[in-house]
Amino acid sequence: MSCGELLLERPALLEASRPMRHALAAFLTALGVSELEQIDVITAVGEALANAVEHAYRGSHVGDVSLRARLDSDGTLAVDVVDSGRHLPAVRQIDRGFGLRIMRAIAQSIRMDATDGTALRLFFKLGA
Amino acid sequence: MSCGELLLERPALLEASRPMRHALAAFLTALGVSELEQIDVITAVGEALANAVEHAYRGSHVGDVSLRARLDSDGTLAVDVVDSGRHLPAVRQIDRGFGLRIMRAIAQSIRMDATDGTALRLFFKLGA
Amino acid sequence: MSDRSEFAVIKLGGELDVARKDELHQALVIVPSARAILLDLSDVSYADSTALTELLRFSTLAERVRVPVAIVATSAQLDRIIRYAGLNEVFRIFADRGEALSYLEAAS
Amino acid sequence: MSDRSEFAVIKLGGELDVARKDELHQALVIVPSARAILLDLSDVSYADSTALTELLRFSTLAERVRVPVAIVATSAQLDRIIRYAGLNEVFRIFADRGEALSYLEAAS
Numbered sequence A, B: 001m002s003c004g005e006l007l008l009e010r011p012a013l014l015e016a017s018r019p020m021r022h023a024l025a026a027f028l029t030a031l032g033v034s035e036l037e038q039i040d041v042i043t044a045v046g047e048a049l050a051n052a053v054e055h056a057y058r059g060s061h062v063g064d065v066s067l068r069a070r071l072d073s074d075g076t077l078a079v080d081v082v083d084s085g086r087h088l089p090a091v092r093q094i095d096r097g098f099g100l101r102i103m104r105a106i107a108q109s110i111r112m113d114a115t116d117g118t119a120l121r122l123f124f125k126l127g128a
Numbered sequence C, D: 001m002s003d004r005s006e007f008a009v010i011k012l013g014g015e016l017d018v019a020r021k022d023e024l025h026q027a028l029v030i031v032p033s034a035r036a037i038l039l040d041l042s043d044v045s046y047a048d049s050t051a052l053t054e055l056l057r058f059s060t061l062a063e064r065v066r067v068p069v070a071i072v073a074t075s076a077q078l079d080r081i082i083r084y085a086g087l088n089e090v091f092r093i094f095a096d097r098g099e100a101l102s103y104l105e106a107a108s
Ligand SMILES: Nc1ncnc2c1ncn2[C@@H]1O[C@H](COP(=O)(O)OP(=O)(O)O)[C@@H](O)[C@H]1O
Pocket: A047, A051, A052, A055, A056, A057, A083, A085, A086, A087, A088, A089, A093, A094, A095, A096, A097, A098, A099, A100, A101, A117, A118, C049, C050
């Protein structure tokens, strides 16, 4: 399998999520990822991006959101979505939103660090 | 301006150049590069990719082609297209092809290392 | 917005993401005169949970006022995200307008 | 392939890159009965130098047998790469079919 890396960093405006998703989709296509797997990855990562542009800088000066994707030749895909805003509610409340539920249904594992903004890492196993 | 990096590595089949161009285009769009600048970058990098998939592994087992693009926040874009095939004719003959001519017309500078396969580095200054 | 008399049709397309939340919110209204609503999402290529939240709000409201809602969805992404969110039993989803209209005829 | 009698029309679309070199080579033939050829590239969104090489071969051949060729090109990329390759003075490029046909009427 092919391998590659994508890193995007830009202001976390609402309009940012769409072209970032598109870049990730084209990145995955270029590396031969199947359409259905791509849809799932974009759906999960789209939730992380939507959260960053919607919540992270609410009520404050907008900062950056970054997306880093790394596909290894064994089909392991790790995606980090990171902002340096303020992680809004308690961890308990996160389970109520659809976002995390969708990410959990798709990704093989998820790690979140909300100590300084929100750093979400999603793992996927592709081509299985 | 935004910044980012893209790295793609895959077998240098003829069909590889198209999705690699698309991934580069979507990467540039996600970072806010204007459509016209994007067209020019894709046109130049498309030539480097076409050369790699057409010439590098001619008559031998196909190896990989890699594309690395790095956009800095000052608008400097560096793109490397690298293969580990055999660089075909003498440097003199390169000037005859349209490929290099087009790349030269677009890129701010070009560096080629053909000691071990072909490594081409194109520099662009965007948002000027 | 109206297709057949008494049946309201709301059609949305493109990518329904967080950037279009307000637009979606404004589009998803219960037309007072409608006895049923067909929500045509066949041109929607992508939706995120922001859109699902709006769809759920809308469908809950419609249920409260007893107006049946049928959703036409064709894209694989839309179909899948609805399933991942656990909303496939909540929404009435159909593959084309014909099926959706038949359902609405019977339900309204 | 033929539109008006005696005028051959060759239409190509999509991305004319190195992967489609053979297809392009086979499509670009001088139809023996044609007194002029309209090469409609209005649906071409991208071309690389492989395509330009084929276009040049074709246009050179046509010139040799005195068959005028008019190219319809509308995409910014195609327009620009032809310029970067220094071929804008070599090819007869038009923005639409009407202009291209007028040229061919006069030239053939
Ligand atoms: N990047 C983030 N920055 C700030 N708060 C966040 C971020 N991501 C998630 N949250 C908080 O966690 C909550 C739950 O997120 P999620 O499960 O995606 O559902 P939703 O976004 O639909 O509310 C959000 O409502 C928000 O308050």
